[in-house]
Amino acid sequence: MIGPIKNIHIFILWCFFFQTVHCMDDSKKAIFTLITGPVQSGKTTLLFDLMHEAQKKEPVIMFRHSGEHKPCQELQTFSSRGNSIIQGYEINNCKDIFLLASKHGEPNVVGIDNIQFFNENTIRSVVNYFRNKKKKVFAAGLDLDFRGEPFGCIPALFALSDVKNQLQALCAQCGKHAAYSQRLCKGKATNYDLMVSEGEDVKYEPRCANCFQKPQK
Numbered sequence: 001m002i003g004p005i006k007n008i009h010i011f012i013l014w015c016f017f018f019q020t021v022h023c024m025d026d027s028k029k030a031i032f033t034l035i036t037g038p039v040q041s042g043k044t045t046l047l048f049d050l051m052h053e054a055q056k057k058e059p060v061i062m063f064r065h066s067g068e069h070k071p072c073q074e075l076q077t078f079s080s081r082g083n084s085i086i087q088g089y090e091i092n093n094c095k096d097i098f099l100l101a102s103k104h105g106e107p108n109v110v111g112i113d114n115i116q117f118f119n120e121n122t123i124r125s126v127v128n129y130f131r132n133k134k135k136k137v138f139a140a141g142l143d144l145d146f147r148g149e150p151f152g153c154i155p156a157l158f159a160l161s162d163v164k165n166q167l168q169a170l171c172a173q174c175g176k177h178a179a180y181s182q183r184l185c186k187g188k189a190t191n192y193d194l195m196v197s198e199g200e201d202v203k204y205e206p207r208c209a210n211c212f213q214k215p216q217k
Contacts, residue, residue, distance in 0.1 A: 031131045034115075034157055036143035037167030038181040039204045044113055045082030046165065047140040051111045052086065054136065059107035062088025063097055065114035071096075078113070086111075094122040098129075109136045116141035120153035127160055146183035146204065147192055147215050169206035178206035182213060189213040 033050065035043045054060050064078055071092045079085045088111065089100050101110060110130055115123065130137050143158075143166065145151045158164060171178040183190045186201045192215040207213075 031134070032127055032137045032157075032161045033139070033163040033165070034154075034161035035138075035140040035165045035167065036154060036158070038142065038144065038169050038178055038206045040081060040206050041167040041169040041178075042080075042082060043140040043142075043167055044078075044080035045084045046167070047111060047113055047138055048078075048080055048084040048086045050138045051109065052084075054109040054138070058109055059105070060109040060111060061101055061104050061107045062086050062111040063100070063113070064088055064090050065112075065117040066090045066092045067114060067117055088113075092117075094118055094126045097126050106133070106135070109138065112137065112139040114141055115139040115157065116143075116145075116151040116154050118153055120156050123153050124156055124160065127157065131160075142181060144180060146181055146190065148180055148212060171208035171211050172205040173211040174208060176208040176210075178208045178211075180207045180209065180212040181205070182207040182211075183215075189215065191215050192217040 035046050037043050051060055051062060062078065069090075071090045075087055075089060077085055078088050078090075089096070091097065091100070097110070097112070101107065112118075112123075112126075118126075127137055127139075139157070141154055141157075142151045143154050169178040170176070172182075181204050184203050184205065190202075
């Protein structure tokens with residue numbers, strides 16, 4: 001079984017490299033580029049690569065939603081699982097995107113990571129604001145939540161995007177293409193409505209359709 005999994009891994013990496021180069025070429029003219037996929041699919045790495053490429057020619061500003069953590073609005077260094085790094089601001093509301101972008105003279109390129117956590121109406125306003133000003137927006141986020149359902153604002157943003165990049169990961173169970181994110185608490189799949197607190201033994205892993213355990217209501 002190890003051989004096929006290794007071969008699949010090499011194939012996925014090749015596809016990711018091809019898609020990254022193709023995406024970079026398309027995004028030079030695009031206004032809004034959206035990158036989606038499950039956990040560990042390379043979304044953030046691709047986002048940072050696009051931002052680094054843009055940074056060579058024009059000013060950029062990077063944001064990341066803090067998720068369940070308290071945001072720190074000081075400039076900090078973000079890193080991806082692919083060991084790509086970039087400086088940016090950790091926030092939890094769209095108002096700070098406007099405030100910080102304005103503070104920096106509204107750079108030509110705006111990057112947003114963990115975009116799925118933002119309120120749909122307000123993040124659409126943010127994207128449309130920068131689109132109307134002919135600014136480029138690169139964003140990344142989970143397309144499905146741990147229940148296997150569309151994640152928050154993503155469907156609406158997908159419809160708005162000029163370039164769409166849906167990535168896949170490798171299933172943590174069998175090594176096949178994975179499009180789902182399984183939430184585990186103490187090693188077991190969580191229930192549909194189970195609330196988890198910060199500090200609990202909770203993790204997420206990519207799963208294929210066959211290995212994904214859909215939470216029960």
